[in-house]
Amino acid sequence: MLKKGKIYLVIGAVISVLVLGFISVTLADKKPTVVVVLKEGNSEYWKIMKAGVEKGFKDFDIDGKVIVPIKSTAEEQADILMKAYKEKPDVIITAPISASAPVSHALETFTDVPILLVDSDLPLINKTAYIGTDNLDLGKKAGAFLASQMQPGNKIAIIAGDLSFSVFKERIEGATIALQNAGIKIAFVKSGIPDDPKRIQSLVTELLRDQPDIKGVVTTHDTIALPVIKEIKKQGLSIPVIGPDGLTEMLELISDDTVPGTMAQNPYDMGYLSVETAMKVIQGKNVEPFVDSGVDIIIKENAQQRLKFYEKIVK
DSSP: OHHHHHHHHHHHHHHHHHHHHHHHHHHHHOOOEEEEEOSOSSSHHHHHHHHHHHHHHHHTTOEEEEEOOSSOOHHHHHHHHHHHHHTOOSEEEEOOSOSSHHHHHHHHTOOSSOEEEESSOOOOTTEEEEEEOOHHHHHHHHHHHHHTTSOTTOEEEEEOSOTTSHHHHHHHHHHHHHHHHTTOEEEEEEOOOOSOHHHHHHHHHHHHHHOTTEEEEEESSHHHHHHHHHHHHHTTOOOOEEOTBOOHHHHHHHHTTSSOEEEEOOHHHHHHHHHHHHHHHHTTOOOOSEEEOOOEEEEHHHHHHHHHHHHHHOO
16 A cells, blocks of 8 residues: 555656646746737838837747727727737837827726837836837937028928927927027927828918018928928929928938938837837836937938838838
8 A cells, every 4th residue: 555655646746747847838938928009000100110010029039919090099099908908918018199098098007017108108107118219309400400401590480290299399399499509590380280281281382472481391290291392392492391200202302302301210110129128028127218219310322221121111
């Protein structure tokens, strides 16, 4: 009986070792999980960022998922975030559509899943980090570049998106500082402009009619800058316009000398760095509260290089 008892003990011990070994191997094989919720997925900017995110998933061996709202409303994004949170991923990365209550309120309830913000920052107590552009710096560089195309005392116009969103507000603040330091007069400011080409072109028509001595235009982003450039060109004028983003159409205008240059964000790097930061969080490493994805000055000499890069990742 004693021998049988010893045999049973040995068998039990072996089984326990095998079970524990199986569990250890299973846990070791489990990939980290990251959910990324973007603003939308159809425009070039977000396709470029998505490509950076997916490269990060591959390089860091992450089980990742990218979700984009269909209607691109704050309410829809908040609902998607709540559903993603219920899946309990290791990290949630999101680019907030707006600073409105639905999105911020949803994110503030995520107390047991690390939150990373990409592209657009929000003043959330529970966020781990913001990955994106230093928009004040971007604005300063944009303003300084535009000022370099003009003479002190020249007048410029500012045409901006919704300044309640910190991204646009900081860009205009930075541009204003640089322009005023260069002795450039800000003669016209219009904010809250939607991404509606017809409305933007109509505004520019009125501006040039009422203030024909305007020598330059600052915008908050390319989606406003491009219709501005189109209308100025239509009227047979040559006025420098800067709209910080550096998307393909703007790069093409720089390449053919229609526009002298621009400040470009790095959406691909934003996407990649957000995943890299998520991996550091998962590994228990300390991360900086702000991860700067950088700003590049694009002129004719380097516009083609960026165009070729975008052609590879945006198809």
